[in-house]
Amino acid sequence: MLTPEQHAARARKIERLKAGAPARALEVCSGCGGLSLGLSAAGFDLAAHIEIDPEAAESYAINFGAGKRFDDPWSIARDMEHCSAEELVRDLKLGISPIDAFDLLAAGLPCQAFARIGRSKLRAIAGGKDDAFQKDPRAALYRRFLNYVVDVQPLVIVIENVPDILNFGGHNVPEEICETLERIGYRTGYTILNAGYYGVPQVRERLFVIGFADALGIAPEFPEPTHFLDLPKGYEGSRRVALKHVDENSKHFRAIHTPSRKLEKANTVRQALGDLPKIKEHIVDPKVIRRRRLTDMLPYRAPRGGVSAYAKLMRNWEGFATKRGTDGHLVRLTPRDFPIFQKMAHGADYPEARRLAETMFAAMLRKKRMTRVSRTSKAYAELRDAIVPPYDPDKFPNKWWKLDPAKPSRTLTAHMGKDTYSHIHYDSYQCRTVSVREAARLQSFPDGFKFAGAMNSAFRQIGNAVPPLLGLAVANSIKSQLADALAVLVQTAPTSTGKEQNEQKAA
Template identity: 60%
Template sequence: MMRATRLAKLNRMADGSSPRVLELCSGCGGMSLGLQAAGFSLLAHVENDPVAAASYAINFSPPVGVEKDRWAAPRDMIECSASDLAEDLGLAEVSGEFDVLAAGLPCQAFARIGRSKLRSVTGDEDAFRNDPRARLYRRFLEYVEAVQPVVIIIENVPDILNFGGHNIPEEICQTLDELGYHTSYTLLNAAFYGVPQMRERLFLIAYDRSIGQRPTFPDPTHAAELPSGYEGARTVALKYIPAENSHFHPIPIPAADLPGAVATKAALSDLPYISEHYRDPGEMRRRKLTDKLPYRSFSGLSAYAKRMRAWKGFETGGETDGHLVRLTPRDFAIFRRMRAGADYPRALQIAETIFAERLAQESPRPRKGSKRWIELRNSCVPPYDPDKFPNKWWKLEPTFPSRTLTAHLGKDSYSHIHWDSRQQRVISVREAARLQSFPDGFRFAGAMNAGFRQIGNAVPPLLALSIGCHMLSQLGSALGRLTDDIEGAEAA
């Protein structure tokens, strides 16, 4: 039965049908957007965050016959089985519906950066291992058995390769081997694929063994020098790659003659100049995420900006939305004085200078430790320990890609301070979307914090597009050779 189900899907794809996708943990749809642009059809998705599920439904139309409210409904992949999903959406028997099973499984349990916080909150030294999100990959494998896809794609943080000394992707691959797949995994950096962001992620791809094709990964389209720290992080992540019989694919390396990575200034310069947060905070408070502003008049519009304005199905005219920024008046003066590339320790030095200047303006000068002295200090100096939060703040470098955007943007976007000191602010929601390669016509449900969180959680659409195009190329070549074999196998 398993064999016949996948053969029928391969036969349909060989006849020219677009591969049909079910995505688990879809978020607002970054991976789906890239796969759709590559030529895949979006048939269903599962996302338990109601706001992200709403964003998905805003941007992607439901398949014919699927009701809009069912398409937009949040679902938990633990509570909702594959057959439950198919029944809920009015689809046929689940194993025959989906050709591709994709998932951006929650990364918080795997990321080393969050493990200390999880320990402090729970008091459990092994809290990251016991986090229920760390076991979702097993639920994913149950979906594989139910759906019988011919293509599988998983995205996660590199630390999933070294989860307390355990290589989870290798375990997944071994299980998929037993289920009749050829599998590979590697690390891809989004900056190598046209995204203006240094974002390293694990990707695992599997093909039904009948295709006779072991998955590979797209060649980089852009070159960039990895910042300090990336090689060390890679070394830690790759520590548990097996010496023999590994499914690990060598990390693609950019060719020397490729164009340079897209820089933040090229990516963002045509977006609106924002100063309301310090000129008229009331106006910023009244602004909604859906409110639109015109693009800046800007000569020499970058190819990247043009692409974000003209993405098929998400084209914009002369304006776009998402121009909300945080109102943090204590720090505007610090942002203004910071140099590009400066981090929190430097910001703290600047804050101390501003505090000293403010003290000098007082008459009489407040006594250290007095109520007025404390009041002034709190109005100038952030309270964070630079030894504990060395990278809490960071000012974008206009001639380089951005650092990684994370879901923590929903709580604190100081990791991405705009390079233009005149604007003295952190990035806006639309600027974060641009850095993640969401087109300007892509809309986000919810308010500002929810928008930031959805963007930080997403797979960069341009990276997903590169992967999707590469997979279709591999599948097309293989299916062209296999048509006769598939028909013969079905007859047998």
């Protein structure tokens, strides 16, 4: 049930947007700004954001701060649990109350507690308890977000997370969110969107919740796919597990889009990376890589067949256009594994890499005439350690993966900040994992987008982000629906006398 003040605040926002003002966005848990990049490109005003990670907040300020100092209140890192909407508006000196400050409220809430990929780590931290992921305090942040909804009274709500939030210990969190939002005056819906369906060269499933204030008179819709992609089997299985606790009769769940085969095919890894610089210094002169900084620029190259349409988009994104080259050409130095990377087939994973390493080790034993050396000897152990990675193939079947240039990439994760072996470059000549800029390209960050911090932080920020092209598809869909709703409201606006009567009743 809305109070008269809340009704009036929503009405004021509608009148403001009807007059042609841009919708003002507040994004909570913004990360470095993947979703914000999409919102901005669609015409939303990035009025404020909240991000706890200092380096991600610095990246946000570099790219969206319009010259603001890093210690400016707009730029600094904030913890959503300890920063209210009222405090935020006061610190930013917006000159209005929180209830009038923002038209759209978005959140990319931390997914570590919800994602199955992170549950084993949480279980280990909690001493082996199976329900540790449910007790992770980050899992309750969506309730804190709902407090922001009450305080801000946005006309539009957007929430993004991993699909596993649909099956959080047998509990469908998005359904609960939608039911709560419905009780406070929103029409909501949720579904799974795959980034590959919207031009991102990556198979990445994400859950989106969209809500519109009742006063707009519309129910949310989700963007139609623009690209065709056949989901790999592993993603289909993960989707089934996530959907296990979705009631087929739910009025909030929207059927997942199935892209038409007539659409343009999904962008591939080669289309995404083919024009970026070849990096081979790690083989011939590692000192060059060690001295290179994240901000150092390298020139583009002219790939055979020309620069792809996707690469041109990444070079020419409005506000982030580049001309001769880009930065972010740092890679991990892993000399032991370079020969393995070189021999791996496209699409191969760790078990295949381990078999190749064992073969190379056996060949080296023969070459050094060490076939009869004791396996317990120091010489045998040192040679093996120099060639064979130590991970058990049964425990780490997906630890490594060599990109297939003819297909979209597999999902990038925040764990790339610690381990980039999940994305080994397809070019065997370069025999390495992907660079920061290549990871950014696979996530659809434009080449002019800058990342603060060192290499590990940049990888983490990229893996955590909403792919900007996916964010743009959602933002454009919201903008179109909002425009249609406002147009109807303009046509059905009451006379001045009737309007005054309505305001008197609301008061």
